[in-house]
Amino acid sequence: QELLDKLEDYKKELSGLRITKAIGNSAKNSKICSVRKNIAGVLTVYNQRRKMELRKKYKIKKFKPYNLRKKLTKAKRLELTPKQKVAMTV
Structure with missing residues (x-):
């Protein structure tokens, strides 16, 4: 909540x-850049915390949203799981 207050x-x-x-008062034009960077920093921290909470929530679930899954290559994603590799076929 405090992050959102800071952001506002x-x-x-x-x-x-x-x-x-x-208006044309150029006394504080250089401060715009630092304020924009502060906004970006607050948003970054807020999004990281939100994503971390979602990861905790979906850790025990069977399926996860795409944006929370591991970012692997397609071959790695489609590879057999270790349990499937060891399974014996008849």
Whole structure:
């Protein structure tokens, strides 16, 4: 929740800076870049935490969403599981 509050503050600050830039007061134009980077940092942390919570939730499930599965090559994904490799055929 605190991350979302920080994000709102940064977005308000950014909109204020953009308005001052449009008016023509160029005193704080260089601060726009740092505020945008702060927004990106907050969003990165928020998305990482959200994805980690989803991974915990789907860890015990049989099927996982595509974006939470391991990113392997197609050959590795289609390969037999270790249990299937050891199974004896009749």
